[in-house]
Amino acid sequence: MGRSKLVLSVCCVCWKAWNGDPTLAPETDPWEALDTLVERQHLAPQDYELSHGYCPRCTLTLLQAFRAQSAERTAPFAQTDVSLPQPPAAGAGGGKAPPSMH
């Protein structure tokens, strides 16, 4: 019976690993360079396996890039604001011109 492997979540964009350390101060970034993490926790290669994902920072970056891209792509179909009810025109019955001072 070997001890179970530690699964490290590694961001596949910036290669930072989530150290999953609950004792860290909240202001500490729980994502650190994989090398640093492995070294600090004295992990041997057989002690852990990698699970690829995205760190929050890269998720945000990718999400923004994706939104910008999809906004461009779906522009003809994304005009949802067109169907919004229009507010009633002010001064119903009158002309479009604002009252002029004489």
Ligand SMILES: [Zn+2]
């Ligand atoms: Zn990342």
